[in-house]
Amino acid sequence: MASSKSHLPDCGLYLTTKPLPGNEDKVPAGTIVSFHNHSDNGLPTVTTPDHNVHNRWHFHGPAVAFRGTTWADSLQRLPAEGFYTLRKELAFDGGNWPKGTLVQLGYTQAGMPILFIARVRSRLQENDLFFSDKGVGIKREQLSLLEPVSVFEEPSDGSGHQPDHADAH
The missing domain is CATH 2.30.30 (SH3 type barrels.)
Structure with a gap:
């Protein structure tokens, strides 16, 4: 038997087209969300944007889990920031x-x-x-x-090694 996860959209950035039933105040229509088709409790979750740094949204705070997987079909996928x-x-x-x-x-x-x-x-x-x-x-x-395009991003802790011309073999 196929799991319900296989019927859910891929994880990523989405636009809500309908409010999340039972959580209309937290997840209204017409807002971007970070969607995950899995969680520790097995339910899909969405998180609304918390703040924007360097033109990118950061999604913090409690994720909202939901059971009505038909709502997930109303999400509109957005290209990644x-x-x-x-x-x-x-x-x-x-x-x-x-x-x-x-x-x-x-x-x-x-x-x-x-x-x-x-x-x-x-x-x-x-x-x-x-x-x-x-x-x-x-x-x-x-x-x-x-x-x-691919752009190398240094880890925020500064521990990463940046590839450069000298690394080419």
Whole structure:
């Protein structure tokens, strides 16, 4: 017999389209959630966003477990927050960014996508890319313009080894 987990969406970032029955105040319609199709007690859970750091939502606080798995079918999957390039030029009020531009994808709490452009700040000594906390809102239909890219992220404890040219064998 198949487990109910196999009928649930994959874990990830979603937009609610309906409030969670019995938890309408905690998980209303029209908000982003972190969905997990498993938990210690075997039930699926959702967690609402707590705060935003570097254009990414952090999901802390108690997860809300639920039994009505049909509600999970109402969730709308969102592309992961992170770094992408543009597959073609993006025009918007006030300007445009050319094909190939490196951007960071983030969201409002209501799940509206926001793009943040990568910038090199020439006044600084570091060789870092900078992403402002001010972005350009796009329509969900425009998410297809994004091509995911891999970016190495150092562990927050600073213990990680950063691969560089000298590591190539």
